[in-house]
Amino acid sequence: MAKPTRICCIGAGYVGGPTMAMIALKCPEIIVTVVDLNESRINAWNSETLPIYEPGLFEVVKACRGKNLFFSTDCRYHVAQADIVFVSVNTPTKMSGVGAGKAADLAYWEGAARMIASVSTSSKIIVEKSTVPVKTAEAIGKVLRRNCPHPDVQFEILSNPEFLAEGTAIQDLTNPDRVLIGGKETESGRAAVAALASVYAHWVPAERILCANLWSAELSKLTANAMLAQRISSVNSISALCEATGADVQQVAHALGTDSRIGPKFLNASVGFGGSCFQKDILNLVYICESVGLKRVADYWHSVIQINDYQKHRFVEMVIGSMFNTVSGKKIAILGFAFKKDTGDTRETPAIDVCHGLIADDARLSIYDPQVQQDQIFRDLSMPKFQWDHPMLPNGAQVPFSSREIDRTVSVSSDPYKACAGSHALCVMTEWDEFKALDFDRIFASMSKPAFVFDGRNILDHERLRSIGFIVYALGKPLEPFLQKQ
Numbered sequence: 001m002a003k004p005t006r007i008c009c010i011g012a013g014y015v016g017g018p019t020m021a022m023i024a025l026k027c028p029e030i031i032v033t034v035v036d037l038n039e040s041r042i043n044a045w046n047s048e049t050l051p052i053y054e055p056g057l058f059e060v061v062k063a064c065r066g067k068n069l070f071f072s073t074d075c076r077y078h079v080a081q082a083d084i085v086f087v088s089v090n091t092p093t094k095m096s097g098v099g100a101g102k103a104a105d106l107a108y109w110e111g112a113a114r115m116i117a118s119v120s121t122s123s124k125i126i127v128e129k130s131t132v133p134v135k136t137a138e139a140i141g142k143v144l145r146r147n148c149p150h151p152d153v154q155f156e157i158l159s160n161p162e163f164l165a166e167g168t169a170i171q172d173l174t175n176p177d178r179v180l181i182g183g184k185e186t187e188s189g190r191a192a193v194a195a196l197a198s199v200y201a202h203w204v205p206a207e208r209i210l211c212a213n214l215w216s217a218e219l220s221k222l223t224a225n226a227m228l229a230q231r232i233s234s235v236n237s238i239s240a241l242c243e244a245t246g247a248d249v250q251q252v253a254h255a256l257g258t259d260s261r262i263g264p265k266f267l268n269a270s271v272g273f274g275g276s277c278f279q280k281d282i283l284n285l286v287y288i289c290e291s292v293g294l295k296r297v298a299d300y301w302h303s304v305i306q307i308n309d310y311q312k313h314r315f316v317e318m319v320i321g322s323m324f325n326t327v328s329g330k331k332i333a334i335l336g337f338a339f340k341k342d343t344g345d346t347r348e349t350p351a352i353d354v355c356h357g358l359i360a361d362d363a364r365l366s367i368y369d370p371q372v373q374q375d376q377i378f379r380d381l382s383m384p385k386f387q388w389d390h391p392m393l394p395n396g397a398q399v400p401f402s403s404r405e406i407d408r409t410v411s412v413s414s415d416p417y418k419a420c421a422g423s424h425a426l427c428v429m430t431e432w433d434e435f436k437a438l439d440f441d442r443i444f445a446s447m448s449k450p451a452f453v454f455d456g457r458n459i460l461d462h463e464r465l466r467s468i469g470f471i472v473y474a475l476g477k478p479l480e481p482f483l484q485k486q
């Protein structure tokens with residue numbers, strides 16, 4: 001293929017929007033259009049308030065929007081025009097039927113493929129940007145070929161998984177560790193890989209553009225997420241042992257991380273990992289292993305999720321146990337609801353499970369997050385698991401708590417001091433920088449006594465808090481006498 005001049009991306013979400021904005025910024029001669037069925041999302045991309053919060057994103061979008069970057073709901077038209085079609089639709093965990101609770105739901109992907117086939121009158125490169133099970137390209141190829149009415153139209157499918165993390169998307173896209181492109185080992189496959197590589201070559205050094213076969217690229221993405229999550233579960237499991245023995249998980253992690261074979265990143269003990277990817281992708285990996293008869297391998301990766309669930313339960317038990325085994329009727333401030341700092345995304349945030357655990361014990365929660373709105377928090381707390389990633393499905397599955405129960409027990413505050421006033425305890429759920437700068441003398445004075453801090457992210461100055469008078473639980477750190485079981 002000659003140098004691509006028109007790119008269309010199906011799916012204007014956390015991946016499609018930022019990745020296409022970066023391509024448009026770096027490749028001014030390419031027309032990039034991001035399409036989505038969700039009209040309000042597209043309207044937001046065309047407005048001054050983008051649909052996602054991501055540091056630096058607005059500046060990139062503003063620099064190209066209306067020049068070579070466009071957002072539209074006219075999916076069929078823009079796909080038909082494109083040389084390269086990225087598919088960046090959601091691939092959530094299946095909620096029902098075969099593989100429910102584990103397998104990836106490829107319904108959105110298949111819908112996109114059928115649409116591409118039906119509107120294409122010219123050959124195209126189709127790029128899997130979504131995270132998909134290994135061998136998806138084969139299935140999608142069949143859908144494309146069987147549904148396209150024009151026999152001359154050829155589709156070359158590439159796997160080009162995305163490794164950006166939310167909150168640092170623009171940084172990650174500007175300076176990626178690597179760009180991975182998988183393609184068929186045929187002449188046309190290699191040509192397609194070269195065409196896509198030429199897009200990234202506008203700003204990514206050649207040695208960081210890795211080429212692989214299709215199945216290796218697909219599997220690398222699932223494995224990368226599984227291994228990142230595995231590091232967190234490993235250090236989180238050790239955080240429990242630290243509390244039991246008087247070791248300090250941050251000191252242990254530092255000692256481990258200075259071994260150049262281990263490295264220092266992704267060793268921060270936490271209340272648990274969240275986000276739309278880790279759990280979903282590990283469950284998908286587990287399902288694939290089970291499907292090919294590798295039960296021992298499936299069990300190994302499943303244990304990463306089990307430890308993550310254990311960590312969240314352990315945190316709830318610590319809160320309730322420390323507060324004399326009951327939080328019934330007690331106000332507890334929840335600082336942070338997003339799954340990590342610098343994002344407003346709440347998908348699979350550990351805060352949901354912790355809040356549910358506390359509500360089950362009849363606590364009254366007062367939640368503050370600088371980027372998450374009240375309606376989102378209420379939706380998350382009254383929604384069944386996995387429903388968050390099915391934006392187009394009607395409601396219906398069973399909810400853990402009714403909306404009425406959530407209304408009765410939860411309030412959301414736009415001011416952290418109001419959230420904490422009158423509370424018995426505050427729980428740090430997200431590592432927002434602004435929490436470190438709060439006036440804890442003022443907060444302590446406004447709280448019931450004994451006043452507890454449960455730091456699920458280890459971001460606060462625990463010694464200072466103790467000197468103010470707080471009882472402090474710091475995850476994976478030696479327990480102060482008040483918190484030790486007799």
Ligand SMILES: NC(=O)c1ccc[n+]([C@@H]2O[C@H](COP(=O)([O-])OP(=O)(O)OC[C@H]3O[C@@H](n4cnc5c(N)ncnc54)[C@H](O)[C@@H]3O)[C@@H](O)[C@H]2O)c1
Nearest residue numbers: 011013014015036037038089090091108111112130131162
């Ligand atoms: N969120 C991340 O940080 C991240 C990072 C790397 C990879 N991924 C993967 O990328 C994919 C997309 O993730 P996301 O977070 O951007 O999801 P998202 O839910 O934010 O966005 C997906 C968008 O696709 C749209 N869509 C679905 N079907 C469509 C169709 N047939 N036609 C047009 N639009 C359609 C939806 O309306 C939605 O706006 C997933 O497979 C995910 O696992 C996500």
Ligand SMILES: O=c1ccn([C@@H]2O[C@H](COP(=O)(O)OP(=O)(O)O[C@H]3O[C@H](CO)[C@@H](O)[C@H](O)[C@H]3O)[C@@H](O)[C@H]2O)c(=O)[nH]1
Nearest residue numbers: 162163164165166232266267268270273274275277339340
């Ligand atoms: O040492 C750590 C690092 C992270 N986390 C938590 O792990 C979760 C995930 O964090 P992170 O990986 O930074 O964010 P994501 O946006 O979920 O990004 C992951 O998932 C994306 C989607 O597949 C991939 O593209 C990225 O490479 C991968 O890092 C969050 O809850 C973090 O708080 C920890 O608890 N301890």
